[in-house]
Structures are given as C-alpha cells and as structure tokens.
Amino acid sequence: MKDAQPKSIYLKDYKRPDFLIEKTELHFTLDPSETLVQSRLEIRRNPEANTPAASLVLHGQELELISLSIDGHALSSAGYDVGPEALTISTVPDEFVFEAVVKINPEGNTSLEGLYKSRTMYCTQCEAEGFRKITYYLDRPDVMSEFLTTIEASESDFPVLLSNGNLIASGEADSGKHFATWHDPFKKPAYLFALVAGTLDYVEDTFTTQSGRDITLRIFVESKDIDKCDHAMRSLKNAMRWDEEVYGLEYDLDIFMIVAVDDFNMGAMENKGLNIFNTSCVLAKPETTTDAGFQRVESVVAHEYFHNWSGNRVTCRDWFQLSLKEGFTVFRDSQFSADMNSQTVKRVEDVSVLRTLQFAEDGGPMAHPVRPPSFIEISNFYTLTVYEKGSEVVGMIHTLLGAENFRTGSDLYFSRHDGEAATIEDFVAAMEEASGRDLAQFTRWYSQAGTPRVVASDTYNEDSGTYTLTLAQSCPTTPEAKAEEKLPFHIPIAMGLLGDAGNLPIQLQGQPADPDTDDNTNIVLELTEPEQTFVFEGVTEKPTPVLLRGFSAPVKLHYDYSREQLTAIMSRDSDGFSRWDACQKLAVAVLEDVMQAYRGDQAYRVDPLLVAAYRAILIDTSLDKAMVALMLQLPTEAYLSEIATEIDVEAIHFARQYVRKHLAAALSAQLEAVYQASNEVVPFSVSASAIASRSLKNTVLSYLICTDTDENLQLAQQQLANATNMTDELSGLTAIINSELATDAQRKTALDEFYQRWSAEALVVNQWLVAQANVAREGGLERVMDLIQHEAFDIKNPNKVRSVIGAFCSGNPVNFHRQDGAGYEFLADQILVLNKLNPQIASRLLTPLTKWRKYDKGRQTLMCNALQRVLAEPALSKDVYEVVSKSLK
Numbered sequence: 001m002k003d004a005q006p007k008s009i010y011l012k013d014y015k016r017p018d019f020l021i022e023k024t025e026l027h028f029t030l031d032p033s034e035t036l037v038q039s040r041l042e043i044r045r046n047p048e049a050n051t052p053a054a055s056l057v058l059h060g061q062e063l064e065l066i067s068l069s070i071d072g073h074a075l076s077s078a079g080y081d082v083g084p085e086a087l088t089i090s091t092v093p094d095e096f097v098f099e100a101v102v103k104i105n106p107e108g109n110t111s112l113e114g115l116y117k118s119r120t121m122y123c124t125q126c127e128a129e130g131f132r133k134i135t136y137y138l139d140r141p142d143v144m145s146e147f148l149t150t151i152e153a154s155e156s157d158f159p160v161l162l163s164n165g166n167l168i169a170s171g172e173a174d175s176g177k178h179f180a181t182w183h184d185p186f187k188k189p190a191y192l193f194a195l196v197a198g199t200l201d202y203v204e205d206t207f208t209t210q211s212g213r214d215i216t217l218r219i220f221v222e223s224k225d226i227d228k229c230d231h232a233m234r235s236l237k238n239a240m241r242w243d244e245e246v247y248g249l250e251y252d253l254d255i256f257m258i259v260a261v262d263d264f265n266m267g268a269m270e271n272k273g274l275n276i277f278n279t280s281c282v283l284a285k286p287e288t289t290t291d292a293g294f295q296r297v298e299s300v301v302a303h304e305y306f307h308n309w310s311g312n313r314v315t316c317r318d319w320f321q322l323s324l325k326e327g328f329t330v331f332r333d334s335q336f337s338a339d340m341n342s343q344t345v346k347r348v349e350d351v352s353v354l355r356t357l358q359f360a361e362d363g364g365p366m367a368h369p370v371r372p373p374s375f376i377e378i379s380n381f382y383t384l385t386v387y388e389k390g391s392e393v394v395g396m397i398h399t400l401l402g403a404e405n406f407r408t409g410s411d412l413y414f415s416r417h418d419g420e421a422a423t424i425e426d427f428v429a430a431m432e433e434a435s436g437r438d439l440a441q442f443t444r445w446y447s448q449a450g451t452p453r454v455v456a457s458d459t460y461n462e463d464s465g466t467y468t469l470t471l472a473q474s475c476p477t478t479p480e481a482k483a484e485e486k487l488p489f490h491i492p493i494a495m496g497l498l499g500d501a502g503n504l505p506i507q508l509q510g511q512p513a514d515p516d517t518d519d520n521t522n523i524v525l526e527l528t529e530p531e532q533t534f535v536f537e538g539v540t541e542k543p544t545p546v547l548l549r550g551f552s553a554p555v556k557l558h559y560d561y562s563r564e565q566l567t568a569i570m571s572r573d574s575d576g577f578s579r580w581d582a583c584q585k586l587a588v589a590v591l592e593d594v595m596q597a598y599r600g601d602q603a604y605r606v607d608p609l610l611v612a613a614y615r616a617i618l619i620d621t622s623l624d625k626a627m628v629a630l631m632l633q634l635p636t637e638a639y640l641s642e643i644a645t646e647i648d649v650e651a652i653h654f655a656r657q658y659v660r661k662h663l664a665a666a667l668s669a670q671l672e673a674v675y676q677a678s679n680e681v682v683p684f685s686v687s688a689s690a691i692a693s694r695s696l697k698n699t700v701l702s703y704l705i706c707t708d709t710d711e712n713l714q715l716a717q718q719q720l721a722n723a724t725n726m727t728d729e730l731s732g733l734t735a736i737i738n739s740e741l742a743t744d745a746q747r748k749t750a751l752d753e754f755y756q757r758w759s760a761e762a763l764v765v766n767q768w769l770v771a772q773a774n775v776a777r778e779g780g781l782e783r784v785m786d787l788i789q790h791e792a793f794d795i796k797n798p799n800k801v802r803s804v805i806g807a808f809c810s811g812n813p814v815n816f817h818r819q820d821g822a823g824y825e826f827l828a829d830q831i832l833v834l835n836k837l838n839p840q841i842a843s844r845l846l847t848p849l850t851k852w853r854k855y856d857k858g859r860q861t862l863m864c865n866a867l868q869r870v871l872a873e874p875a876l877s878k879d880v881y882e883v884v885s886k887s888l889k
C-alpha cells in the first residue's frame with residue numbers, strides 16, 4: 001500500500017547487484033497463521049558491483065522479524081534498520097553468512113503472492129517480486145543462487161511436501177512432524193522458487209530424453225481431480241519431445257512436477273522443476289472441459305515447460321527484459337500448438353487476440369513498448385504487449401532470418417548464456433551473429449510502443465506488364481513518444497499477387513529470380529523507410545495484392561480493396577490466413593453499412609455479397625471445417641470497437657445482431673443441413689478434426705438460434721440434454737440463454753439444471769458463470785449483481801472474479817456500458833474491494849475503464865468519475881494506483 005506517491009523504476013537506472021548469494025538454505029515450519037521461515041544465505045560482495053562499498057539492503061515485505069545474525073553473531077537492533085520494504089545492514093564483511101528467522105501468515109495472504117493457502121494446501125507464487133514476502137532476500141532476477149529447502153509440517157495434514165529440484169532427504173523431525181529436503185542444483189533467481197504442501201494425489205509417467213535419460217513426470221492434484229490429468233500429461237510429453245526435435249533442448253533434472261491450485265492470479269508458473277498451475281490450465285476431461293479448454297491446457301503446459309530453457313536456464317537480467325522470456329516462450333508455444341493441431345487455425349486465433357486486445361492496449365493509456373522503459377508495479381506489465389506482441393516480434397525475426405538461421409541463433413543464445421541472466425540485446429545479438437543480418441533498426445520493435453500503420457497503394461501498367469506497390473508507414477502517438485518522434489520500423493510484409501485464375505508468379509524489378517524456390521508466388525518485402533516503392537515485372541493482368549500473408553507483422557495495413565477483390569482473396573488465395581482475413585474485412589464493411597444506417601435512421605441492407613460468400617463456404621465440403629467455422633464468425637464487438645475511432649456501443653451491437661439474423665434467415669437451409677451433417681454421434685476425441693467438426697456445428701447452432709423457428713430452440717435443448725462433452729453442452733446452454741425464442745422460465749430451467757448437475761465441479765461452474773455474465777439481453781448488470789451473491793461466487797478466488805466481473809465488463813459491452821454509468825460504478829465498487837484483498841486482480845479488472853477516451857462525451861465523463869472515485873481511495877495499492885493514474889493522465 002502506498003504511503004506517499006509510489007515511485008517509478010527506470011530501465012536506464014539499472015545497476016548490477018552489490019552482493020551475490022552463492023547458496024540459499026531455507027527451513028519452513030508450516031502453520032496457517034504463523035509459519036516460521038529460517039534462512040541461511042552465503043553472501044559475498046559482487047566484484048562487478050557499481051558501488052563497491054554499499055551497505056547490504058535486502059528486500060522484505062510483510063515479514064515479522066524474529067532474529068538476525070551475521071557469521072553466527074546475533075545482530076542487535078542498533079545494527080540494522082527495518083522498513084516496510086527493506087532491511088538495511090550498514091556494515092558487513094566482503095563474504096559472510098547471513099541468517100534470519102521471520103514469521104509469515106499464509107492464511108491471511110489474500111494477494112496470492114508469496115506463500116499462501118489455497119483451499120487445504122500451501123503454495124507459493126514468487127514471480128515477479130513475491131519471494132520478498134517469504135523472507136529477506138535480494139529479490140531480483142540477476143541474483144542467482146543454489147537452493148536447499150526443508151519443509152516441516154504435520155504429516156496427517158500435509159503428507160506431500162514439495163520444492164524445486166531433487167528430494168534428498170525426508171523423515172520424521174524432532175518435533176514429531178515430518179519433513180522433506182529438496183536440493184536444486186541449478187542456480188536460479190528467487191522468482192523461480194516454489195513450495196507446495198498438502199494432501200495431494202498424483203499421476204505419474206516417464207519420459208526418456210534424446211540422450212537416454214529417464215525423467216519422472218508427476219502431476220499433483222486434489223484426489224477429486226485425479227481423472228482430469230491425462231491430457232496435461234500427454235501434452236507435457238509432446239512438448240518435451242517437440243523441444244528436443246525443434247530446438248534441440250533437453251530437460252535437465254530427474255523429475256518434473258506440476259501442481260494444480262484453485263486460487264491463482266495467472267495461468268501458471270514455471271518454477272524450476274515444480275510448475276504451479278491454475279486448475280483451469282491443467283485439468284481436463286471431455287465431460288467437464290470444452291475444446292478451447294483442452295487446447296488451453298496443451299498450450300500452457302507447453303509454455304511453462306519451454307520456460308525451463310527460455311526463462312530458467314537463461315533468465316532475465318531485470319524485469320524490463322520480461323519479454324526476453326515471455327515473448328520468446330509464447331512464440332515457442334504457438335509454434336508447438338500449430339504443429340500439434342492446425343497452422344492456419346492457430347494463426348487466426350492468435351491474430352484475433354492480438355488485433356482485438358493487444359492493439360487496444362497499444363492504442364490506450366497503458367501502451368508501452370515490448371521492453372517498457374519504466375514501471376511502478378511490475379505485475380502490471382505482464383501484458384498482451386510483452387507476451388503476444390513480444391511473440392510477434394520474435395516471429396518477425398524468424399521470418400526475416402528463415403527457420404534455419406533462426407535455429408542457429410537460438411542455439412547460440414542458449415549455449416552462450418546458459419546459467420546467466422540475459423538481456424534482449426543478447427538475444428538479438430545471437431540472432432544477428434548466426435545469420436549475418438543487421439537487426440539494429442529492427443530493435444525499434446522493442447523500444448517504440450504503438451501499432452504501426454501501413455498504407456498501401458498501387459498502379460498497374462498494362463503495356464509494360466509492371467505493377468507498382470507503394471507502402472508508407474507511420475506510428476501513432478503513445479505515452480512514451482509523439483508520432484513525429486517515432487523512427488521507422490523494419491517491417492516484413494509477406495505478400496503475393498492474385499489474378500483471375502489464382503496466384504501470379506512474382507518477379508521483383510532489380511532482383512534475380514530465385515532458382516532455389518519452387519514457390520514463386522510468395523515474397524517477403526522489407527519495409528524500412530517511411531515510404532518505399534516496389535515494382536513487379538511480368539505481371540500479365542491487373543492483380544489484387546494479398547498483403548501481410550500469415551499476418552507477417554503486427555501492423556494495421558490499409559489498402560482500398562473493393563468487396564469483389566475481398567471475395568476473390570477469400571475464395572482463391574493460397575494463404576489460409578489471408579482468406580480468413582479477407583472474409584473479416586468484408587464482414588466489417590457490411591457491418592459498417594448497417595451501423596451507418598442505424599445512426600442515420602435509414603433502411604438496413606446487408607450486402608448480398610456477404611450472404612453469397614457465406615453460402616459458398618457452407619456448401620463447399622472440401623474446406624477445413626475449423627476454417628469454415630472461423631470464417632462464419634462475424635468480427636466480435638470488441639474487435640469492431642478496437643477499429644472504431646469512436647466506439648458506438650449500441651450501433652455495434654445492433655449491427656452485429658442484425659446481420660446475424662439476416663444471415664441466419666437467408667441461409668437457414670444450408671445452416672440446417674450443416675448442423676444435421678455434423679451432429680453425428682462419434683466417439684469423443686480432441687483431434688483437430690473432431691474439434692473442427694464441433695466448432696462448425698456450434699457456430700451454426702448460434703446462427704440457427706437467431707431465427708424465429710421454434711424447432712431451432714428445440715435443437716439447442718436437445719443438444720444440451722444429449723451432450724456427451726462440455727463443448728456441446730455449454731454451446732446448447734449458451735444458445736438457450738441468449739435466445740429470444742426461449743421464455744424466461746425456459747432459460748431459468750436450463751441454467752438451474754446445469755448448475756445442479758455441475759455444482760461440485762468448480763471449473764464447470766466458472767463456465768456457467770461466464771455464460772451468464774455474457775448474455776447481452778437487457779438487465780445484464782442486475783443479473784451480474786445477483787451472480788456475485790450466488791453461493792458459487794467467491795471474491796477471493798481469481799477464477800470466479802474473472803468469470804463474473806471480468807467476463808461482464810469486457811465481454812458484455814451493451815450492458816457494461818449502460819448509458820447511466822451504473823456498470824462503471826459497479827466495477828469501481830468491486831475494484832475498491834479487491835484493492836485490499838488482491839491488488840493484482842483489482843488492477844487487471846480496470847482495463848475496460850482505462851479505454852474511456854474512445855467513447856462519447858457522456859460515457860467519458862461517467863467512466864472518468866468511476867476512475868476518480870477509485871483514485872480517491874486513501875489506501876490504494878501500487879498496482880491500482882499505477883493504472884488509474886496513468887489512464888487519467
């Protein structure tokens with residue numbers, strides 16, 4: 001909590017640590033409110049310190065100090081100073097043993113940072129700066145130490161005692177309790193420390209590495225969840241094999257453990273050898289988990305596993321380098337998921353998130369570069385920019401270098417920096433050396449915020465057969481720099497040319513044809529200047545340019561396509577991503593027609609081109625069903641809001657509903673046929689093709705329910721009643737509760753029965769909450785206010801908070817953005833409660849309010865009022881203070 005105004009910390013002020021900790025020994029005596037932590041640290045002065053004579057300053061927060069000693073001599077209170085965030089000892093030798101005993105209160109720790117209790121178990125979350133809530137320490141990632149950890153607890157309550165590394169001793173302690181001692185031979189920063197204690201069951205498997213070592217794999221869960229571990233285990237083994245094959249990286253310890261906890265601020269955490277997961281990212285079985293849930297488990301398990309190299313073996317020098325591990329690891333997990341499932345589907349999903357949420361972040365008051373120059377609270381920078389845009393930046397390096405050079409670069413990076421705390425420069429330098437490419441200009445992607453805008457224009461000369469494409473780039477103002485101060489980015493633009501019969505061969509003027517490639521219809525242009533012109537030769541017909549294939553750069557690209565050109569790309573381009581993207585662009589244009597009519601009180605018209613395009617997709621059985629489903633999904637309200645200059649909440653909602661209904665009516669025969677054809681009873685599987693088939697069926701159901709045909713309501717009811725998996729069951733429920741065909745009583749029955757069936761399964765109940773929070777029908781705020789009174793809601797559990805408050809405020813715009821501002825006041829109330837309990841979660845919930853500048857004057861005032869009310873709270877956490885104050889600036 002802040003005393004005065006919390007201070008910013010700057011990257012430019014980075015100093016090497018004054019001291020290093022060679023060895024860390026910890027002894028925990030667990031107790032709900034009085035856990036004792038004894039530490040023994042072997043400390044020495046850092047020969048490379050910037051200030052060689054400095055006093056010893058250790059981080060520590062919310063610790064009750066019992067005793068301190070240096071080299072076995074107890075320190076009297078005159079010898080040190082304890083503040084709310086640090087312990088200072090003014091004179092220490094160059095090398096010494098520091099010992100401390102502190103008391104902490106896990107049960108009272110609702111921030112879920114440090115050591116805390118989740119249901120019946122104890123667990124830790126230390127990234128980024130949670131270790132200082134466990135004991136006094138140099139809690140910074142460039143201080144790496146060898147850890148020896150002993151946990152002592154009652155054997156009956158806590159039969160399982162875990163920490164990082166290998167178990168080296170266990171048995172009965174003098175106290176009569178039992179103990180376990182774990183040793184982690186790999187030096188690590190404190191943020192990778194973990195401890196778990198509880199009554200846990202586990203599933204076990206083994207993995208044999210490429211060099212022939214057998215690794216024990218264990219997933220620890222509460223016994224009720226033991227039947228939900230298979231998918232995570234399979235995903236883990238796939239990830240281990242994949243990292244060996246694709247990156248040449250092998251696991252290093254003899255055991256790899258995952259623990260599932262119900263109360264967790266984020267998705268999961270890569271603690272060395274002991275990953276701790278939010279239950280939502282590890283547990284899965286068909287009856288309780290949707291296909292999206294299965295895929296999330298696969299990607300998060302892989303993500304955390306991949307951190308063992310990109311994060312743990314090579315870690316970050318300081319938290320400004322966060323994207324060094326997160327951007328790279330997201331890139332790696334995306335490649336993995338694409339390899340396990342479908343490249344195109346994965347790309348479309350990732351780009352949707354990026355363009356909707358990251359672009360919005362980049363255009364808002366919290367915009368920051370992939371490597372932020374400063375922060376008040378680092379927890380606020382675990383963002384879409386650091387993760388998802390960071391991954392895109394690594395992806396662009398991959399595109400510019402090619403797969404082979406990229407691999408050489410990553411090999412060099414890992415071998416050169418193994419055991420070190422590295423920087424983004426180190427990563428880029430390895431990529432440059434491996435490829436011989438100069439990435440100096442490219443690094444602006446790390447230092448400049450904002451989504452670049454690229455405008456493309458062209459001319460075609462029939463006589464000479466030349467096609468000229470001009471690309472111009474600019475970047476809007478963001479908090480760290482004005483538009484005119486931004487330097488041009490190095491932007492890879494993958495593209496091709498489309499003619500009447502398909503893609504045209506590409507011959508760039510002044511560049512010899514590449515004899516090595518058999519695909520001459522694809523090229524990557526490198527835009528480095530503010531404006532650049534590219535001339536293509538031998539172009540036999542006026543082409544349609546297909547720009548940014550595969551979304552080769554995180555930019556907003558504008559080209560003035562006709563709707564006919566978009567349908568041509570949609571049906572004929574070789575790149576699946578571009579076909580989907582053209583479909584989205586066409587849908588946006590059609591939706592904008594309706595929005596305009598809504599505002600001007602004109603007659604509504606849905607361009608028949610869109611209907612025809614959808615009809616063609618629906619009847620073409622040769623297409624990948626997953627792609628058909630994705631193409632049939634209209635751009636979301638969130639995406640339409642992101643691309644709008646001023647967000648017209650009602651017009652966006654109306655247009656989308658109107659077009660959906662129109663399509664449903666115009667295509668009812670095709671939709672019904674597709675529904676019937678894909679509603680066959682097949683044994684459940686999570687193969688890409690089975691998921692695709694369910695995805696198409698349920699997308700189609702969401703259209704059918706928009707018609708005024710009562711049979712379609714029955715279809716949804718039958719699906720809900722007969723479902724054998726959660727994807728179908730939840731889609732049935734969602735269809736009913738959103739349907740105008742259903743009566744209030746029918747909606748209530750569906751919801752009540754679902755709850756009765758699943759009230760014992762927390763993760764299913766969360767989905768039930770999300771489904772309700774997202775219902776756009778009138779009265780959404782009142783329904784959500786009821787939901788937070790429901791027995792299933794718990795404000796101390798982040799998953800519940802996200803499922804109700806988070807889902808409502810970001811997934812239900814018409815209700816959250818009610819004209820009277822009641823939605824904003826509701827959110828402010830919840831944030832003020834959470835500010836005290838869990839600042840990280842409180843801060844994250846603020847996001848929708850921070851976007852106030854994009855709304856009309858009336859809403860702007862109401863949103864700012866809500867923010868001001870939060871800012872006026874006297875005991876504001878750093879987390880909330882930073883976001884509120886920056887968004888009001």
Ligand code: ARG
Nearest residue numbers: 127128266268269270379382
């Ligand atoms: N490193 C974790 C990951 O895999 C996230 C930890 C975030 N923790 C936090 N307090 N923000 O992405």
Ligand code: ZN
Nearest residue numbers: 303307326329
């Ligand atoms: Zn991560």
